[in-house]
Amino acid sequence: MEDIEDLVAVGGAPPGFRLPLTAVGVNLKKKKKQSSKLNGSVDSTKLSPSSNNIPGTQTIYVKTFGCSHNQSDSEYMAGQLSAFGYSLTDTPEEADLWLINTCTVKSPSQSAMETLITKGKAAKRPLVVAGCVPQGSRDLKELEGVSIVGVQQIDRVVEVVEETLKGHEVRLLNRKTLPALDLPKVRKNKFIEILPINVGCLGACTYCKTKHARGHLGSYMIDSLVGRVKTVIADGVKEIWLSSEDTGAYGRDIGVNLPMLLKAIVAVLPTDGSTMLRVGMTNPPYILEHLKEIAEVLSHPCVYSFLHVPVQSGSDAILTAMNREYTVGEFRTVVDTLTELVPGMQIATDIICGFPGETDEDFSKTISLIKEYKFAQVHISQFYPRPGTPAARMKKVPSNVVKNRSRELTSIFEAFTPYSGMEGKVERIWITEVATDGIHLVGHTKGYIQVLVVAPDSMLGSSAIVRITSVGRWSVFGEVIETLTQSDAQSSPIKKPSLKGETSPFDSPCGSNSCSREADSCACEGESCGQKVPEEESIASRKDVLLEERSSRYLISWVLKKRRSQVKDRVENGIGLGNVVKQDSRWKGKEWGSVDRALLGGILLSFLTVVAVLVHLGITASARA
Incomplete structure (x- = not known):
């Protein structure tokens, strides 16, 4: 199939608005041979006029391979599809169409793409392939029978998806202008x-x-x-x-x-x-x-x-x-x-x-x-x-x-130990994601060193002061000393904790001078040189504590003991009791866990029941006397 040139007049439609379908420049399937070939790669029942073929009502599965630039392109494409009413899913079986954003840096990533395309064809799913593979190797056999959107055509993904759902094979590859930066976007991580x-x-x-x-x-x-x-x-x-x-x-x-x-x-x-x-x-x-x-x-x-x-x-x-x-x-x-x-x-x-x-x-x-x-x-x-x-x-x-x-x-x-010597240091971190172990939150120091902390999800998107408690090969572990709000950061460069025998390294509004997610992937150089969130390491370091907490969660005495211990620790560290409520969101009644509320409710109910029984016994004894 010949590449479809950009037929839109200069200026086109504003970002976020769909162009008329007549401007898409779609090559329709006219030959019977081509039509039979298409029917072998899409579910014809989904594409028939009698089926649900109203644009914007289908569900799209988006899969991304490769670098952060590719991830950004996928987020832009997902944003446009979502803006036009399409639903997005992480489960390919639930989708009416698969959008695969590809990477050509190394053979394994391209092989994974080819495997996914094969699965999509076997499942009779309409396919749209984007990214570097079709742009750089447009004649690949695996790309036969699928629609293609080029790396500079991501702002027209809605048109390509609509036509593909109708049973047309669309290819948009050639363009000399960059996509706009203000297109709708659905971020994988909102922070x-x-x-x-x-x-x-x-x-x-x-x-x-x-x-x-x-x-x-x-x-x-x-x-x-x-x-x-x-x-x-x-x-x-x-x-x-x-x-x-x-x-x-x-x-x-x-x-x-x-x-x-x-x-x-x-x-x-x-x-x-x-x-x-x-x-x-x-x-x-x-x-x-x-x-x-x-x-x-x-x-x-x-x-x-x-x-x-x-x-x-x-x-x-x-x-x-x-x-x-x-x-x-x-x-x-x-x-x-x-x-x-x-x-x-x-x-x-x-x-x-x-x-x-x-x-x-x-x-x-x-x-x-x-x-x-x-x-x-x-x-x-x-x-x-x-x-x-x-x-x-x-x-x-x-x-x-x-x-x-x-x-x-x-x-x-x-064998390197890059983070040795960090134990006991106080750092400011920025918390943006949940670790793969599902237990820790992931923050980074000013030097982008990965810090894993046990904290409520409400701390995502916030900044905090932490003390490093232990170090691993790929990351360090810390405990939250204080959560910084915007008013905190504006009122003073850093709220220096009163820690005996320690000096704070902070001398600016943004924290320490001391690395995760991943370092920016270089599309020319490899996939990613970033650190891993070491699931085994992070689980092992906290396993005993977590098991103890979970086994004790249903004991009333443990709840009271834990609350008293938190207050005691902060007082001993020179942090006033008045700050405890500010530093630990779990002290806010509206953010207590359901188990905590149930246990405290049970305590209150038990107390009232005992009082009622004693009152009843007293009344009965008086009547008999």
């Missing part, structure tokens, strides 16, 4: 806004397939991005992630640069530190000339002191073969400068093991580099040849050697 600042990149890495899909650099204007930031802050967003294939290259196509954008965004962030900014993946070549300016922004109290800078190899020879456009020495300059100028700076990086031509000596240089810096976050990936890239034609390193190198480097990396 986190993933903001794409540009698409494509300036690099030409020999192994990268994403450049084929996302294309050359295209940047959004600073005013548009600042306007979006203001909007999402008003919506209650607490973290803004700047995302792209390479944030460092931002603006070079429109005469501006990354520091200019960062300073403009920082200027509109709330001064109370309630909303934090996280800068996304940045390749070394494009920030070398701006290191001091970037360090200044990363030191700002409302910006996480964290940056994802991929190195990929510790060997200059391999970097040259990759066409990475920098040397190991230049990467060191980036890391050393930011570490020196930014207090508590945390840097994540990526490594590709077994790139074509990598010798034992090359690999040993990579090991030395990782051992020297002991990065807390390293995403280690085996080389995957991507079709159509120069590296795919290079002589490969034997697969068993690649696997062994990957295991060796992983073993070295996992």
Whole structure:
């Protein structure tokens, strides 16, 4: 099928309004052979005029693969579909249509996409495929019989879905303008806004397939991005992630640069530190000339002191073969400068093991580099040849050697203890999500170190002062000392707890200078170099306490003892009783758990029953006398 060009006149419809279907440019199925082929991939009963084919009444399943930029695209597509009345579901069996947003970085992610498409066809579900795979490899056999929406056509997903539900195969791939930033959006996490600042990149890495899909650099204007930031802050967003294939290259196509954008965004962030900014993946070549300016922004109290800078190899020879456009020495300059100028700076990086031509000596240089810096976050990936890239034609390193190198480097990396010495420290954290264990909430320090705390869900989207109680390999554990409200943060830089023998590291409205979710995935570099929420580790560290609490939950004495203990602990730590109600939301009667209320109600009922019995016995005894 030929690609469908954008037939809409300049300006088109305003964001959030559907264009006339005559402007979609749909290629209708006219040949019987094509129609029979279509009927093999969709449920014809759902597409017949007599069935429920009213646009906007169906249920859509959205599945996303790959980087944070892809996640943002999915959120935009979901927002538009929801705005037009479509229901969204996480259960594919419940959906009338599947929307699959794909990633072409590595073979496993594309294989997972192909498997899902096969399942969708077997289940006779209409399919719409978006993302980098169809944009960069539009002739894949797996894409036959499905509709396609390109990476710059996400603002027309409603049209594609409507036509696909009618039984038409639609392909929208070619466009020269960027989608608007003010489209409706359904965030996966309502507290986190993933903001794409540009698409494509300036690099030409020999192994990268994403450049084929996302294309050359295209940047959004600073005013548009600042306007979006203001909007999402008003919506209650607490973290803004700047995302792209390479944030460092931002603006070079429109005469501006990354520091200019960062300073403009920082200027509109709330001064109370309630909303934090996280800068996304940045390749070394494009920030070398701006290191001091970037360090200044990363030191700002409302910006996480964290940056994802991929190195990929510790060997200059391999970097040259990759066409990475920098040397190991230049990467060191980036890391050393930011570490020196930014207090508590945390840097994540990526490594590709077994790139074509990598010798034992090359690999040993990579090991030395990782051992020297002991990065807390390293995403280690085996080389995957991507079709159509120069590296795919290079002589490969034997697969068993690649696997062994990957295991060796992983073993070295996992032996690091990056958070040792944090026990007892007091940090400000920003809490935005629930851990995978379902027990802890996830917060991050100024350096984006992941902190797991046991706290009520009502603390999501808030900032708190915590004391670090223990450390693990991937994260640290903390206990909440105080929850900060906006009025708290505005009235004073940080409410310093009265802790004997400790000094607070806070000297700004946004907290400590001391990393999770995931570091920004680099579409060109791998999937994600972020930390995991270690389910086994977090459960093990709290298992005994949680079991004890759950087994004692139904004992009245435990309830009273726990309340007295909480008051005692806070008084001993120098925190007045008057602050306890403020710090612990469980002291608010309206937020007590149902079990607590039932137990206290039972106590009151038992007391009244005893009183009634005693009164009755007294009256009876008097009558007999």
